[in-house]
Amino acid sequence: MTTTLPVSSPRRSRQAVLRHLRVHRAPALLGVGSLVASAAVSLVTAPLLGDIVDLAARGDTGPITRRALALAGAALVQALLAWIGLAAVARVGEQVLAGLREAFVEHALGLPLERIERGGSGDLISRVTEDVAMVSEAVRTAVPQFVQAALVIALTAVGLAVLDWRFLLAALVAVPVQVWTSRWYMRRSGPMYARTRTAGAAEQQQWLESLGGAPTVRAFGLADEHVELVRHRVDDSLNRTVGVVRLHMSFFSRLNLAEAMGLSTVLVTGFVLVREDLASVGTASAAALYFVNLFGPINRMLFLLDTLQSATASLARIVGVTEVPTDGTTSAVHASDVRPRDGEVVANGLRHAYVEGHDVLHGLDVTVPAGSTVALVGGSGGGKSTLAALLAGVRRPDHGRISIGGADLSGLDPATMRASVVLVTQEVHVFAGTLAADLRLAAPDADEQRLMDALTDVGADTWVGALPDGLETVVGEGGHELGPQQAQQLALARVLLTDPLVAILDEATAEAGSAGSRALETAAERVLAGRTGVLVAHRFSQAVLADLVLVMDGGRVVEQGRHDELVAAGGRYAGLWAAWSAGRTPA
Structure with missing residues (x-):
């Protein structure tokens, strides 16, 4: 009877990551600090563009050149800080992943042979290949970008409030739809990715068994039966992958609705405030630009939930192996x-x-x-x-x-x-x-x-x-x-x-x-x-x-x-x- 290796709980997975992260606390703080500074510098762009709009509306074109140079300088500083932050976060992530991989291999080599055989070689192989690759990809791209996007969103909200608190309230109209969409998506994506990984492992196991035992399959005339078994596993894996694609399509359609609602509200708010002389055209333009600039970070952060959910499912499978009891260790007295x-x-x-x-x-x-x-x-x-x-x-x-x-x-x-x-x-x-x-x-x-x-x-x-x-x-x-x-x-x-x-x-x-x-x-x-x-x-x-x-x-x-x-x-x-x-x- 095949009994797959266990999958770790979210709490234990977090504990495993934090345990390895503590070793690299200093570079992690450097990375996050650089990303915070980069996000803060990016907030200068919208007010500068708003000033340019106001100057152009008054016909005062002299200071526009200085504003443009300031924009270019801000872009260079932001890019440099973002590069430092993303590189530092990615490096720390790779070091944490390296620690997890080493712990995985060390523990897997100490597992009782009978336990590995009950789980099937396909299950263990898929964890050390597909799951490690998924977590590695998340560490290199998803985690740094997610952190950067979250910081930009948080600081942009502060920028909107500084322009006028009513612009912030207008922007928050999109939040309920985005939160509802994210919760709807996360409830479905996590289990769906876990099932997809399991189906992939079962498919790989069937391939290994059918091809590895090909001489026996031929000798007993079981080719048709094994082709059918492989077909069933492949179809199951394919159907689950198609289900993930459909989930993506529905997810992004809901995000587009939230963007349209939020931008419309910000524009209407700007129109009212300008008409009542409570804000300048440049300020209203800056608020609109702030919100438009949020499209990328918000969509990126929410979409990265997709990758992070998949990586979390893979991480739980990796950490799960380290929770299986090994052959046992002796006491220090006996060991010596x-x-x-x-x-x-x-x-x-x-x-x-x-x-x-x-x-x-x-x-x-x-x-x-x-x-x-x-x-x-x-x-x-x-x-x-x-x-x-x-x-x-x-x-x-x-x-x-x-x-x-x-x-x-x-x-x-x-x-x-x-x-x-x-x-x-x-x-x-x-x-x-x-x-x-x-x-x-x-x-x-x-x-x-x-x-x-x-x-x-x-x-x-x-x-x-x-x-x-x-x-x-x-x-x-x-x-x-x-x-x-x-x-x-x-x-x-x-x-x-x-x-x-x-x-x-x-x-x-x-x-x-x-x-x-x-x-x-x-x-x-x-x-x-x-x-x-x-x-x-x-x-x-x-x-x-x-x-x-x-x-x-x-x-x-x-x-x-x-x-x-x-x-x-x-x-x-x-x-x-x-x-x-x-x-x-x-x-």
Whole structure:
């Protein structure tokens, strides 16, 4: 059952933003102060134009040039202050967003794997891509412009009151319609954007499932069904997007009505005041210009509510991930005191289920003496990979206890965990960057000689020497593409650089052809030399060399012993060995 990751409440989202904003208080104040000064300077424009109108009406054209120069000077100062303010606010916003992104990634990496799987990879991917992009766009443009527009509106209202309080009252005629429009819009836009984001995440999840499982879909003749599932998700996402566009159209039609009402009232007020000699034509013109100049800031601010609502919905999804309980942290005492004495692995009473009520492991007891190698063999679905993941701490057992060197695995801090146990699976990731940087993920302080020694030990020195820039060759996305065997050798070299007490290899030598597999098996032997090893054996040639073989079936250990003993016993393992050996015999 898919259970999407939670969405944070508005209050918690605000608290998260404010927590990061406090660190950048000084530049934030500089930005807001500059925008206030810019808005204040912009108020000079309308009175100056009004003076020009009055001077022209009296036929006194001499001072007009000075007024025009003053207008030009005010425009330059306003532009400079606005640039400083917008740049400062945008920079602070980017720094706050960077903090939120880092907290998001740090927390996501600490989430239980089962929780991420229940939410679906599409949900998490959409949050780290689409939602982060939406908040980033808001930070760069919407937030600075919204702040600037709000300041201009507030100070322009003061300017209208200074000209004549009746002009301010006339302008306020538009406010009820604008407030009603904004409230109407915000009630609808927030939930609508949240639903649109959710629909987009569901669409992406369906794409990932259908395309990622394409071979299985074809094998079972399910293409039509999956096309229909994708169509349903796409239509749902499209319909919600069309609904947003219709909401925009209705929103702006209401704003146009408010503008017409307000401007008409200001013009009528100006006409009455001029006729009664209570204001000059220039003053009435300045009031009208003030109100007309509000069209842009008001519409921009109200329209930015659209972007801000969408960004708020995305922010709530980002912050929501940080509220999911992680695998747990240990106390300061345990984090500093608990250290495995050696590489002995002991598991007692392990039970685990991916779906409640359907255990994959049934009360397993496993002991791996320090420095020995245990091979896990058996048919597909026997629980081998699940047991490997539990022993590596990647997954947490529903019941039972795992210890390494006498230290409870769940009580180890992250640094000690990394130094104690490492898991290498059949699917490894090559990070984008130089080969040296990829290797130094396991040992940040390793020099080039140590890196090359690790690569040599796993048999990778031959192809590394052929790279155009050696260790400085860019690999991964956008760089030199590594083949499956090379990627596995890179992963095994990382294990040597980490130098853990326990190395768990889950079919880590199953890639490439037979020659490649033999090279990887040799590399695995070198990696396991001198340390505790657990092998999920894809090839029984690895089980032959293991100190102990555990035969798993249905989440239980049904046989155990050395290779020769199990073959002689004629049981389950002997049958598997015979089938594998026959498959290797040339016809």
